[in-house]
Amino acid sequence: MVVNCEHVWREVSNYLDGEVDPELRAAMETHFKECKHCTAVLVGTRNVVQLYGNERMFELPAGFSHRLQRRLAQQSSSYGFRNVRSMWIMAVAAAALVVGGVALGNTVFRQPETKSPLAQTPHGIPPNLIVYVSDDSRVFHAPGCKYLHKHDDEPAKQMTASEAMKEGYVPCVRCLRQYLKAEVECPRPSLNSPQWARQSNVSAPPTL
Amino acid sequence: MGSLPQKMSIQVKSADPAEIREQGLIRRVQAGEKQVFYELVKPYERRIYSAAFAILRNEAEAEDAAQEAVLKALTHIQQFRADARFSTWLTQIAVNEALMKRRKAHTEIMEPIGEREEDDGTYTPRDFADWREIPSEVLERKEIRQKLADALSALAEKYRKVFVLRDIQHLSIEETAEALGISRASVKTRLLRARLMLRDLLAPGLGGAFFSRLPFEKGTKPW
Numbered sequence: 001m002v003v004n005c006e007h008v009w010r011e012v013s014n015y016l017d018g019e020v021d022p023e024l025r026a027a028m029e030t031h032f033k034e035c036k037h038c039t040a041v042l043v044g045t046r047n048v049v050q051l052y053g054n055e056r057m058f059e060l061p062a063g064f065s066h067r068l069q070r071r072l073a074q075q076s077s078s079y080g081f082r083n084v085r086s087m088w089i090m091a092v093a094a095a096a097l098v099v100g101g102v103a104l105g106n107t108v109f110r111q112p113e114t115k116s117p118l119a120q121t122p123h124g125i126p127p128n129l130i131v132y133v134s135d136d137s138r139v140f141h142a143p144g145c146k147y148l149h150k151h152d153d154e155p156a157k158q159m160t161a162s163e164a165m166k167e168g169y170v171p172c173v174r175c176l177r178q179y180l181k182a183e184v185e186c187p188r189p190s191l192n193s194p195q196w197a198r199q200s201n202v203s204a205p206p207t208l
Numbered sequence: 209m210g211s212l213p214q215k216m217s218i219q220v221k222s223a224d225p226a227e228i229r230e231q232g233l234i235r236r237v238q239a240g241e242k243q244v245f246y247e248l249v250k251p252y253e254r255r256i257y258s259a260a261f262a263i264l265r266n267e268a269e270a271e272d273a274a275q276e277a278v279l280k281a282l283t284h285i286q287q288f289r290a291d292a293r294f295s296t297w298l299t300q301i302a303v304n305e306a307l308m309k310r311r312k313a314h315t316e317i318m319e320p321i322g323e324r325e326e327d328d329g330t331y332t333p334r335d336f337a338d339w340r341e342i343p344s345e346v347l348e349r350k351e352i353r354q355k356l357a358d359a360l361s362a363l364a365e366k367y368r369k370v371f372v373l374r375d376i377q378h379l380s381i382e383e384t385a386e387a388l389g390i391s392r393a394s395v396k397t398r399l400l401r402a403r404l405m406l407r408d409l410l411a412p413g414l415g416g417a418f419f420s421r422l423p424f425e426k427g428t429k430p431w
Contacts, residue, residue: 009333013400017381041333044407047342051356052375052406056347058258061267064274065253069246071275072282076242 001027008038012045124179125171127162133169140164145175230294237285245282252295255377256302262372263306265357273309277302299377300387303369331401334408359409363402370395371402 001023003011008031014020015028032039051057131140134149134156141148141156148156161171173180233248249256256277261270281288281301288297346352360368373384374395385395 006332009331009404010400013403014396016403019381019396037333041404041407043341044333044411045403048403048406048410049375050344051342051347052262052360052371053378054344054347055254056344057353057356058254058261058376059353060254060257061271064257064271065250067271068249068253068275068278071279072246075279075282 003027003031005031005035005038008032008035009041012038012042015042016046016049125161125165125176126179127160129161130158131161131164131169131171131176132156132158133164133167138169139172140169140176141172142175145172147172147174231290234285234288234290234294237282238288242282245278245285248294249278249281249298252298255295255299258376259299259302259372260306261357262360262376263303263310263368265354265361269309269313270306273306274302276309277305280305293383296379296383296387299373299379303372307365307369331404333404334411355410359406362409363405367398367402367405370398371406374399375403 003024008028011020011024011028015025020028032042130143132143132145132148133140134151135154136151137149139147140159140161150156159167171180230248233244237245237248253274257270257274260273260277261267264270264273277298281298288294360371363371369388370384373379373387374381379387381392381395385392388395390398
């Protein structure tokens with residue numbers, strides 16, 4: 001096998017790396033013995049490979065390792081700091097969520113201030129006042145109140161005001177409004193009115 | 209992350225104690241023991257620095273790129289596959305980091321040598337003067353090292369990458385091909401061009417003033 005210069009130039013790198021087959025290697029070595037130019041190419045290329053591949057070509061700058069370790073440590077610590085900080089942020093956020101949730105719950109689910117006269121605490125009603133209740137209503141009435149539900153088959157039940165309140169009845173805002181704090185317009189006359197007195201045999205309760 | 213090697217399937221053939229220890233360290237770091245990462249990187253400090261310096265030819269920038277590469281490797285250690293070679297993976301990150309840094313700095317004022325050439329074209333050497341081998345002691349001189357780095361930096365990126373991985377990092381042809389995602393044939397062709405271009409680039413200086421104090425024979429070029 002005979003090789004020319006161009007063939008040698010194409011294969012000189014492979015020759016240095018041992019990537020040519022024995023026949024080509026032998027042919028190239030023969031050529032090198034005869035050709036100064038190709039020998040110059042071979043030696044120059046080998047110099048390139050040897051010098052660049054030498055460890056001394058790229059010496060580490062003084063303190064390189066120390067600075068690298070320090071930077072790694074900084075990143076680790078900042079990573080840790082971020083973790084700690086994020087944990088604190090999460091804790092504070094969770095606390096805020098709980099407090100906010102409670103506050104919101106209070107706002108949403110809190111019983112609104114009782115404004116209805118029906119819900120007012122009937123402090124002014126005499127405990128022994130005789131009142132009437134019916135089974136289909138939670139309101140107790142003074143005798144003769146037109147708003148007392150009356151049933152033919154089942155008469156209104158009589159009890160004292162304290163008993164009615166204990167059982168959960170609330171006063172009628174119309175017939176008992178004089179005992180309540182709230183002012184409610186009532187189309188019915190008061191217990192003290194002559195009309196009430198005429199319709200009822202029960203004397204008007206004393207005013208507290 | 210674009211600069212991280214996405215695929216690496218180089219098999220670790222041997223199982224010597226150093227490799228077993230390295231694999232153990234990798235598993236520990238992946239499990240969260242980040243403080244042992246430096247132990248993992250330490251054997252390759254010079255390698256990643258030299259890869260960065262070969263591309264950036266500036267000590268400070270090369271060190272910064274090497275550090276960035278190490279930090280990036282730590283951040284993405286979960287992406288490292290057990291069947292890959294850690295040193296190759298780390299080197300690739302360093303090369304990519306340095307190339308990215310170089311592109312950002314817009315340091316390529318002149319067109320890189322070989323940029324327009326095709327891989328399959330024949331490269332003809334320019335200098336055929338008499339040569340002799342250069343002793344490695346010349347590398348003690350910083351100006352020689354700088355000239356070598358400057359010459360490497362003048363190459364087009366595709367040739368420089370192959371040369372850095374193959375002749376500076378001493379990766380095999382297969383590893384270089386795998387790392388760059390090119391064929392073995394392309395590695396060989398680019399490597400040939402890179403070597404011959406470097407030889408021609410260095411011939412004028414290294415043939416004269418650089419070695420004036422070295423005991424070369426009269427009438428011969430050291431390069």
